[in-house]
Amino acid sequence: MAVYPEETHVIGGVDTHKDLHVAAVVDHRDRVLGTESFPTTRHGYRLMLAWMRSFGDLRRVGVECSGSYGAGLLRYLQAAGVEVLEVTAPDKLDRRRRGKNDDYDAESAAHAAFAERHTVTPRSRDGMVESLRVLRVCRKTAVQARRIALQMIQMTIVCAPDRIREPLRSMTRMQLIRTLAAWRPDLTAYRQVEEAYRISLKSLARRYLELHDEVADLDDMIEAIVKDLAPELLAQTAIGLNSAAQLLLTAGDNPDRLKSEASFAALCGVSPVPASSGKTVRHRLNRGGDRAANSALHIIAIGRLRLDARSQAYVARRIAAGNSKLEAIRCLKRYIARDVFGIIMRRHREINQSQIAA
Incomplete structure (x- = not known):
């Protein structure tokens, strides 16, 4: 473990949440100097950093959940030139002994950053790879929603009256989708069973096509980023x-x-x-x-x-x-x-x- 001049260096730790982050600071001997809560806004990040630096020269900060609740704080601290370590696991022995609250979790993060145990260097989230991640997450949910829409179409057709079901039996998937999307049901007759089925199937087919186009657009963006990053x-x-x-x-x-x-x-x-x-x-x-x-x-x-x-x-x-x-x-x-x-x-x-x- 590195040894620093005892009068200058301190280590921070942060327990992250959606609306409020709890920060703690330890000194060169791993003694807790204080804990404080800050809002998850840019102004709150600035106050947190100033508060940590008020105890001495801030060496590094351990942050929990830097890929989710702590992502904004991670970007702010990295932009400010502060070394950030992601805390990967809480100290289970300490948690059994002391119990759990936000102050204890922040102190545990600071202790982990001090000892550099259960920590890793987090991925930065300010480049094209982060753009790629966001687009892939969006694509994944769109594909899932498209699959659910198709399943709903198939199940609705199984239960539909014969006059609706019979003409659709021999169609391929895209023929079926485009046929249903082109239907013009009587929207005023929604109390009638056949028209209710037609309205439902048309709505599901249009939803499928919209999601299909969305997935295709996202695929083009993802392909362009991958080709830029690693052809x-x-x-x-x-x-x-x-x-x-x-x-x-x-x-x-x-x-x-x-x-x-x-x-x-x-x-x-x-x-x-x-x-x-x-x-x-x-x-x-x-x-x-x-x-x-x-x-x-x-x-x-x-x-x-x-x-x-x-x-x-x-x-x-x-x-x-x-x-x-x-x-x-x-x-x-x-x-x-x-x-x-x-x-x-x-x-x-x-x-x-x-x-x-x-």
């Missing part, structure tokens, strides 16, 4: 748009926070985990890390097993050496993570250099 990634074998987007999200706008490609592999859940006992020496699958990134790497690995001769030969050698197929695929995913991280870091340096030159 070389898309040129690799079996790496599609969705997999590339997810790996970029996992790396974040500041992939340099990852110390090496090994840390990226661990973040993706493809690093080898020792599972040796006695005379048996082996490694098992890693079930931790970002499971969405792990899924993307798995999809890439399966695609390369079908398309790439080198990957096929590598997995065959692993299996011949005594590994199971799952273990061989895990090794392949580890090598893919290494290649992906190298591409992302090269592109990140190129973007930074171009921004500096501009």
Whole structure:
């Protein structure tokens, strides 16, 4: 642990909430100097930072939930030049002993930042990767809503009167949707069963088409961002748009926070985990890390097993050496993570250099 002059340096901690953040400050000996609450506004962030600095030279701040409730505070502190650590887990022993309230949680965050335990460097949320994340979240909900609309259409048709149901039986999905959207039911006759069905089916079909167009627009935006961020990634074998987007999200706008490609592999859940006992020496699958990134790497690995001769030969050698197929695929995913991280870091340096030159 680093040692600082005792009269100057302090460490902050923040327990984040929707409308109010609770902050705590500890000194160079990890003693609590004070706790205070601040509103989750820009003015509140400014007051919080001034309050923390009133105790001494602020070295760093531990923030809980920097990806949700603490996102605004994270951006403000980073813009102010303050080192921010994301607190990943509360101190369970301290919580059992003292109980739980917001002041205790803020103090626990400050203690964690002081010891630099249960903390990680958070992803910055001020670049194109954050734009990519927001668009993908929007797309995901639109796809879910579109699927629900289609299911409702199908279930409504099953229950519809014969005169409505029979002509729709042999249509393809898009023929059905466009036919229903073009209907002109009598809106004044909604008390009649057949017209109520027609009104409902037309409404659901129009909803489906609107969501379909929305998803297509979002796909175009996502593709443009991915091509700007990592065109070389898309040129690799079996790496599609969705997999590339997810790996970029996992790396974040500041992939340099990852110390090496090994840390990226661990973040993706493809690093080898020792599972040796006695005379048996082996490694098992890693079930931790970002499971969405792990899924993307798995999809890439399966695609390369079908398309790439080198990957096929590598997995065959692993299996011949005594590994199971799952273990061989895990090794392949580890090598893919290494290649992906190298591409992302090269592109990140190129973007930074171009921004500096501009």
